[in-house]
Amino acid sequence: MSAAKAFPPARDWDILIIGGGITGAGILLEAARRGLKALLVEQKDFGCGTSSRSSKLVHGGLRYLASGGLRLTREAVHEREALLRAAPGLVEPQGFALAEHDPMLQPGKGMTTMLRMVDLLAGRREPRREHPEAQRRPVPDGAPAGGIRYTDAKTDDARLVLRVLDEARGHGAVACNYVTVQSLVRDGGKVHGAMLRDERSRAETAVRARVVVNATGAWSSLSAGESVPGRAPRLRQLRASHLVLPACRLPLAQAVSLLHPGDGRPVFVFPWEGVTLVGAADADQEEGTDMPAHITRREFDYLMAALRAQFPQLGLADADVVATFAGVRPVADPGQGGAPASEKREHFVWSEPGLVSVAGGKLTTFRAIALDVLRHVAQQIPGWQLRSERGPVFARVAVPARQDMPPAVLRRLAGRHGLQAKPLLGAAHKGELECIPGTQTLWAELRWAARAEQVYQLDDLLLRRTRLGLQLSRGGLDQMARIRAICQGELGWDDAHWESQERRYLVEWRKQYGIPAAG
């Protein structure tokens, strides 16, 4: 990623994209790749909405197949495979074990047939049945007794957004964080651009664009401060919450999909970036999207109950949880108030003159969503036709082997940083090619992020450029002295600014990522 872009260059754009989550980033990349002059603006930090708070799975949507969503599964499996090929080190395979008593495995559900179909779509075949004895070992394998095994994939969602944005920049696109769309510019019933405000300088400017795309996710019904355009679907906002435990307290060799002892809903537990993730507890986000999403005490207790029932021998206590996080997804609301977990996860796109809006969908299928949006965009740009072929998601990146670093670490760096992996390594000071204890993140990644990855607030650095705020207890406070020694100079912050940022970060971390108080 290139250095900070404070405000977009004053020129006319073919396409202005509002929202720097995975949906906006994907549209930016596919538009720029096809020759459009493309600008993306994000009101806070890239990925700070749902796209850094997902369950971090790049998945084939097996459970959607169970409810008849063949098209969605086909798309998801295709994109999962494309991402596994294009971004090793960022998108990695993840083995799963399904409990024998999972309703999906019950006679008549055709689970084996579904798994064969997924294999067929992915172009590979894998053994399914676990040996019952292997399944009974709760730790480290942690699989429920009896069951079936399949492979999906996982990622670092925030880094996936950054990698897509970086790739888009390689095709001439511009992406600015901390730039808000305050309102749309309309003339004669058509949208022609937007009024932007730079959140750093408070400067305002108008930009013109042939088409504006509203990719503001859970915020999309607010359509940049306006009321919902006539044809927009009614949206229901669903929150899902997660726990993070250190791998030493909940060591797993593979992911486990287990059933909650209370209501039988699926809960998954899987190893991720040196920690173990547990999710998800679903609920309606009744606070709306003005408040950042956070786990409630009830959801926390619900997930802990699933862990304690599955792993009684570990004696897990609340204090074992290092962090929590919650994300909000918009789903179309038919007004029937169904159970949150049962709502469909498809995306939807709607248009009016000069404006295309998109909401919903999955991280996994961001490229398919982008192409769908661009199909609508093409109808509004005379003379521009959408080439819908899909090549590799990212250009190939090769990081030369080094004697002082294991290949797995180089693979991880190449996946997460793409073409920036080489300069990142070159910028490292002595001792910075070691992992920060308890994580797989190198100290050098902090230096590089502070220098070159558009960091404006400390939470950009600790929650999205790196994920230390999720992986270390107390949001990383115990490592803050060394983080500061590496990053303060790179960021150009004086002592007072660093200290106020640190205070602000810790307050926000407790609210959004901490352990909710009991009772």
Ligand SMILES: Cc1cc2nc3c(=O)[nH]c(=O)nc-3n(C[C@H](O)[C@H](O)[C@H](O)COP(=O)(O)OP(=O)(O)OC[C@H]3O[C@@H](n4cnc5c(N)ncnc54)[C@H](O)[C@@H]3O)c2cc1C
């Ligand atoms: C809890 C949860 C778990 C999930 N797990 C998975 C999973 O494991 N795998 C998977 O494939 N999918 C998963 N999903 C779905 C996936 O995470 C979402 O579909 C995806 O992240 C949505 O991305 P987005 O870009 O549409 O929205 P967001 O990431 O929320 O981005 C929208 C952005 O728009 C910005 N914005 C809003 N208003 C303005 C404005 N006026 N000006 C400028 N910017 C603005 C916001 O700040 C925000 O950053 C999950 C979803 C949830 C909620």
